[in-house]
Amino acid sequence: MKSITKQKPSDEVKQLLEGFDRVYIVGCGTCTTMTKTGGIEEVAAMKEQLEDLGKLVTGTIVIPTACDEMTETAVKDNEESINNADCILVMTCALGVHRLSLYLDQPVIPALDTLFIGLEDTPGTFQEVCAQCGQCVLGETAGICPITRCHKGLLNGPCGGTNNGKCEVDKERDCAWTLIYRRLEKQGRLDLMRKYQPPKNYQAVLKPKVTRIS
Amino acid sequence: MVSKFKEALNSGKFVVTGEIGPPKGTNIEKMVHHIDILKDIVDGINVTDNQSSVMRFPSVGTCLLIKDHGGEPILQMTCRDRNRLALQAELLFANTRGIGNVLCLTGDAVPVGDHKEAKSVFDLDSVQLLETIRIMESGKDLGGNDLNGAVEYCAGAIVTPEADPIEPQLLKFEKKISAGAEFFQTQAIYDLDNFARFMEYARKFPTKILAGIVLLTSANAARYMTNNVPGVVVPQYLIDEMASAPKEERVKKGIEIAGRMIARIKKEGMCDGVHIMAIGKEEVVPDILAAAGL
Numbered sequence: 453m454k455s456i457t458k459q460k461p462s463d464e465v466k467q468l469l470e471g472f473d474r475v476y477i478v479g480c481g482t483c484t485t486m487t488k489t490g491g492i493e494e495v496a497a498m499k500e501q502l503e504d505l506g507k508l509v510t511g512t513i514v515i516p517t518a519c520d521e522m523t524e525t526a527v528k529d530n531e532e533s534i535n536n537a538d539c540i541l542v543m544t545c546a547l548g549v550h551r552l553s554l555y556l557d558q559p560v561i562p563a564l565d566t567l568f569i570g571l572e573d574t575p576g577t578f579q580e581v582c583a584q585c586g587q588c589v590l591g592e593t594a595g596i597c598p599i600t601r602c603h604k605g606l607l608n609g610p611c612g613g614t615n616n617g618k619c620e621v622d623k624e625r626d627c628a629w630t631l632i633y634r635r636l637e638k639q640g641r642l643d644l645m646r647k648y649q650p651p652k653n654y655q656a657v658l659k660p661k662v663t664r665i666s
Numbered sequence: 667m668v669s670k671f672k673e674a675l676n677s678g679k680f681v682v683t684g685e686i687g688p689p690k691g692t693n694i695e696k697m698v699h700h701i702d703i704l705k706d707i708v709d710g711i712n713v714t715d716n717q718s719s720v721m722r723f724p725s726v727g728t729c730l731l732i733k734d735h736g737g738e739p740i741l742q743m744t745c746r747d748r749n750r751l752a753l754q755a756e757l758l759f760a761n762t763r764g765i766g767n768v769l770c771l772t773g774d775a776v777p778v779g780d781h782k783e784a785k786s787v788f789d790l791d792s793v794q795l796l797e798t799i800r801i802m803e804s805g806k807d808l809g810g811n812d813l814n815g816a817v818e819y820c821a822g823a824i825v826t827p828e829a830d831p832i833e834p835q836l837l838k839f840e841k842k843i844s845a846g847a848e849f850f851q852t853q854a855i856y857d858l859d860n861f862a863r864f865m866e867y868a869r870k871f872p873t874k875i876l877a878g879i880v881l882l883t884s885a886n887a888a889r890y891m892t893n894n895v896p897g898v899v900v901p902q903y904l905i906d907e908m909a910s911a912p913k914e915e916r917v918k919k920g921i922e923i924a925g926r927m928i929a930r931i932k933k934e935g936m937c938d939g940v941h942i943m944a945i946g947k948e949e950v951v952p953d954i955l956a957a958a959g960l
Contacts, residue, residue: 603775604746604786608793609838611772612826612853615896621775633834645837648845651750651794651808 454571455483455519455545456578457490457564466505468561469541474508476530476537477563478552480518480544487578489564490514490543498543498563510536518548527555534558586657592644594635599652601628607649669766670738671710672820675849675874680932681939682960683740683851683876684951685712686732688723697723698731700948705737707952710767712740712851712941716747719779726756729765740822741765744773749789750798750808757802761817768819769851770795770842793838796821796845822849825875826897827864828857835897836867843871851941853897854880856904858930865936875937879927881944881954882920885909921950925957932958 460468469475477495484490492514499509511533515526527534534540539559542549546566553560570578583600589607590597599605603621610629613620617630636642674681684704689697704711711732715725729739741760743753757768776786790798798808805816823842829835839850850868855861855877868875880898882888885908888900904923911919928940944951 604772604788604791606772606788606791608791608841610834611792612824612829612835613772613775613778613896614829614834616830620896621777629834630831633831633837637833642837645834646841648793648797648841650797651790654789 454486454569454578455547456567456570456580457484457487457545458567459489459494459543459564460562462501465541465561465563469502469505469507469539472507472538472559472561474510474537474539475502476510476534476540477502477512478518478540478542478544478548479512479514480548481514481516482518484544484548484564485514495543498541502541510534515544515548518542518544519551521551523548523551524555527552584657584661585652586661587653589649592647592649593632594639594641594644596628596632596635598628598632601626601631607652609645667766667818669820671740671767672848674709675820675938679939680960681710681874681876682708682955683710683712683939683941684708684948685714685941685943686728686948687714687717687946688725688728690720690722692723694723694731697728698735701728701732701735701737703949704951705732705735707955708738708942709939710738710740712742712769715742715744715771715773716779717774719746719774719776719781721779721781726760726765729760730763733764738767739765740767740769742769742771743795744771745788745790745792745795746773746776746786749787753790753795754798754802754807757799757817757819758813758815761819766818766820767822768799769822769824770799770847771824792823793841793845796823796842796847800846820848821846822851823847824853825850825868826853827855827861827868828853828899829897839868840871843873847873849874849876849938851876852878854878854891854895854943856898856900856927858927858936861931862934862936868937874939876939876941877931877937879924879940879942879954881917881924881942881947881950882908883945883947884916917947917950921953921957924954925959928954928958928960932960 479490479495495512502509515523539561541561541563543563549562568580570580573579580600585599614627617627619625619627713725713728725742729741732739770792772792776784799819799821802817805813825839885905888905888908891898892900
């Protein structure tokens with residue numbers, strides 16, 4: 453499982469950094485290293501980019517896993533150069549941005565957009581397979597999530613927009629319900645697709661989602 | 667109260683419905699003109715609901731206009747733009763204004779339309795919307811609360827006989843029937859031999875089927891539909907026939923083809939009627955019916 457991110461356009465980063473002359477850059481050694489959006493190389497490239505803009509980069513760090521509590525230690529260990537900065541530019545997913553904001557008084561600015569929690573299908577290709585809806589239907593959909601992989605999140609079968617097993621939104625994208633149909637057929641479990649699925653219960657996990665492990 | 671359209675469906679006659687696509691803007695003159703043309707020659711007039719995810723004058727507003735002009739509206743409702751509260755509220759309202767027919771659809775995806783950045787809803791799907799209507803007819807809402815006054819609708823849905831692959835669509839077709847779909851209007855069909863095969867299957871179910879007839883206006887439009895509209899296949903011989911017509915006679919040729927198809931569907935008793943979609947050229951619907959001998 454990985455948190456999938458992409459870099460914000462450089463113009464947007466520039467605009468977010470307006471008025472901040474001294475910047476400290478944080479990357480992450482886990483997800484954004486793997487997606488090449490916030491690892492050692494990308495942090496170094498960002499440093500150069502900011503220096504070209506006339507900013508002073510007071511320091512950089514790639515924290516092993518920016519979303520966990522060890523980040524607090526990393527912040528303490530680098531207190532001096534962090535305190536020298538007007539803001540922190542964060543090249544981790546939004547979880548890392550959030551984690552850092554807990555320990556810092558300065559503005560924490562994301563350099564990335566967090567897209568989804570995904571699996572690597574083939575090298576370099578990531579796919580969202582779970583929307584964390586709190587009511588897993590995979591037991592009845594042959595392990596393929598229609599809430600996530602059907603553009604409309606339909607529960608009772610394909611819409612009329614599907615064509616040749618592809619989605620109306622993108623001809624390259626598989627229709628989730630065609631995939632589900634084929635796999636259930638193979639398993640001899642098509643009866644599951646005949647079953648009426650009632651409207652989803654959005655109260656099952658209310659936003660913002662919080663849970664306590666007892 | 668049983669709607670006039672439902673009476674027509676149950677009468678055993680060959681049912682004909684038409685369709686209005688509301689305008690983008692407040693100028694409703696042309697639409698009203700089309701309503702006046704259709705109201706006395708069809709058994710029901712569908713009104714599309716932000717079709718192709720393009721923002722327009724609302725379906726329910728147009729249905730009220732059709733009522734005002736003495737026609738029989740069929741309210742199309744998609745699940746794309748409204749959650750279950752809004753859908754139910756509209757079902758309550760429409761019923762009090764004499765709208766007694768609903769066609770339940772999923773709705774096209776937002777990114778194919780003209781507000782690509784909008785949030786899509788899909789709180790319910792078409793099967794759940796049909797089920798919702800049946801629950802509201804029993805005097806309850808989807809939250810399990812009592813309604814002070816239940817609704818009564820003739821509810822229908824759509825099916826795509828030429829979908830590829832067809833099997834998942836047919837499973838959904840059966841689910842829609844179980845959820846109470848009393849009638850189906852099909853996606854555009856052109857190959858009547860294929861359609862006859864679909865009807866051999868569909869006839870087993872307790873529902874009425876109206877074959878979708880979309881007016882061809884040019885060979886290019888026919889090719890475009892085949893290549894771009896899911897589940898629509900215009901056979902090459904019809905594309906050639908359209909191409910053979912001189913430019914000024916293309917629509918006439920399309921009318922002739924539509925009339926010929928309808929006549930054969932009726933003559934061979936293939937299904938219960940037709941749903942004619944002239945896509946903005948509703949003024950030619952009388953000509954299509956004349957060409958069909960209706």
